[in-house]
Amino acid sequence: MTNAPATGPTTGSQDVNLSVVDLYTIGIGPSSSHTVGPMRAGYRFCLELEARSLLAKTGSVVVDLYGSLALTGKGHATDTAVIMGLNGKRPRNIDPDDIKPTMAAIDETHKLQLYGQYPVVFNRDTNLVFHFTETLPQHPNGMRITAFDNDGVKIHSQEYFSVGGGFIVSSDDHGAEYSGDNITLPFPFSSADELMEICKREGLSIAEIMMANEQSWRNPDETIAFVDRVHEAMMNCIDRGCRTDGILPGGLNVKRRASKLYKELTEKPEAGLRDPLTVIDWVNLYALAVNEENAAGSRVVTAPTNGAAGVIPAVLRYYERFGANASQHNIREFLLTAAAIGSIYKKRASISAAEVGCQGEVGVACSMAAGALCAVMGGTPEQVENAAEIGMEHNLGLTCDPIGGLVQVPCIERNTMGAVKAINAARLALRGDGQHTVSLDKVIETMRQTGLDMQSKYKETSQGGLAVNVNVVEC
């Protein structure tokens, strides 16, 4: 059994400025914390070696994985991710089709191309160690990468912590790779209360405030181009998932369902006229499609994590296809509003399942999507805050217990539930006047405390819940 402590959320920093680019990453599946983050860590280690003029002097590299990265690392492809990062690949530019042949070459030659250029010794059996019973004290998602010269003398070592959503913290900086350090924003906010106050004072929507803040980093055209790229990648992911069938990798033998459902819905469209709830089938389809693509290691948008990557695209596609007023402007408003809400969770609590369970992943995505949908359906800032609050209130206590350490069961279906719940939360809020008993800030704090009290076996370790009550037969 692991020695993992009942670690609580440690990474939220109310002082950090978060941009829309910190909430959405176009990368690969299946996990933001266990795949995207470790790949970034491997790449960042290369940059550290380069800065110290050590790349050409490195003879071999050893990777040690601890805590949740070890316990669910195989199922989340953490080993492959960090190796690809050391090979000079980054989540945003890696071609998922390159991974298999590259890993095969490494296994055959026992060499990887450090930073894509320097061949160094790397045998997966001995140079990558899963420490199943140890956790680094700083965070449940810890890893250490060490470089040795040709004589076996250690020349550089670094510890990294994957703190959720693909963010990486190292022992040296102890601050995540946010884009907003040393930036002064026109409308800084660290809580929903502050955000509501700014909306009221300035007479602006949440998306307009987010957009004004983004101008501290880049010009509006660049922000719009980024948001449009995120939207395009989300929609492409849905479309790919709808036309791809087969069995998901990993040994659970989970059959992909999206393509069959897509055929059923499109071949008999009249059935939708008899059953108005067919719209739920469509929402389910969109979420299934994204999360099956994620589980297959394909191109997805981390939103705000990979395990929960289906919720926001599903609700957004629902809005585009079934909403009365969908437009490019409103799609941008949707994504900016969701990012503003997600940033508050990141600042005040956590979006890491290893810290707070699935409430911090699917729960946060549901909350972001609920608020965003409410906004584009004409909700006031107060109604948007209410929708986001409802979206989390009914995900409180949600544990993370992926069977076989794979982001498949319960993860894929859970995104369908998160998406449908988000739509209902938006509708509930729109029927009210924005006044409500539980504020978004209170529910975020409750989520944080609940995560703190949650036993580590329910926090992405696959040592509790469904992960131990359902037998896995490896094939």
Ligand code: SF4
């Ligand atoms: S149970 Fe939730 S948090 Fe855990 S891996 Fe699955 S989607 Fe992610």
